[in-house]
Amino acid sequence: MRTDRTFTMLKPDSVEKGNIGAIVDKINAAGFRIVAMKLTHMTSQDAQEFYAVHSERPFYGELVEYMTRGPVVAAILEKDNAVADFRTLIGATNPADAAEGTIRKLYAASMGENAVHGSDSDENAAIEGAFHFSGREMF
Ligand code: IDP
Ligand code: MG
Numbered sequence: 001m002r003t004d005r006t007f008t009m010l011k012p013d014s015v016e017k018g019n020i021g022a023i024v025d026k027i028n029a030a031g032f033r034i035v036a037m038k039l040t041h042m043t044s045q046d047a048q049e050f051y052a053v054h055s056e057r058p059f060y061g062e063l064v065e066y067m068t069r070g071p072v073v074a075a076i077l078e079k080d081n082a083v084a085d086f087r088t089l090i091g092a093t094n095p096a097d098a099a100e101g102t103i104r105k106l107y108a109a110s111m112g113e114n115a116v117h118g119s120d121s122d123e124n125a126a127i128e129g130a131f132h133f134s135g136r137e138m139f
């Protein structure tokens with residue numbers, strides 16, 4: 001299992017607010033190489049599958065609505081220790097708890113609308129990257 005890649009989405013609120021460029025700048029400045037990137041609009045079935053681990057949580061329906069209301073920027077990022085370093089860069093799930101300077105502190109509105117996704121393990125990074133990209137779209 002490789003440890004130098006993670007998967008991210010700039011969520012619909014980031015796209016709506018015109019924050020794609022600013023967030024990609026932060027990602028580049030933190031030393032991540034972009035391996036794959038595209039705008040994509042998930043169907044409800046896509047979002048239900050992507051977030052299946054949360055299907056029993058009370059916010060699942062709201063989460064699927066949010067993640068399908070417009071396109072996201074999906075990307076695979078490469079750097080040593082990618083998963084943990086990217087989680088540090090994005091900050092806590094709830095922007096109120098996120099450290100100063102993190103992407104969620106800067107750009108997230110709330111716990112639900114929190115600007116970005118970051119994989120939580122090397123295994124999930126591989127699964128989530130393959131969910132969105134074919135081998136021919138990774139560079
Ligand atoms: P993470 O994105 O920081 O890994 P998770 O606990 O995996 O956080 O939750 C996945 C996503 O579900 C969050 O990023 C957020 O968009 C949403 N979410 C999590 N907890 C809540 C909540 O209590 N209310 C509404 N949405 C939530
Ligand atoms: Mg998570």
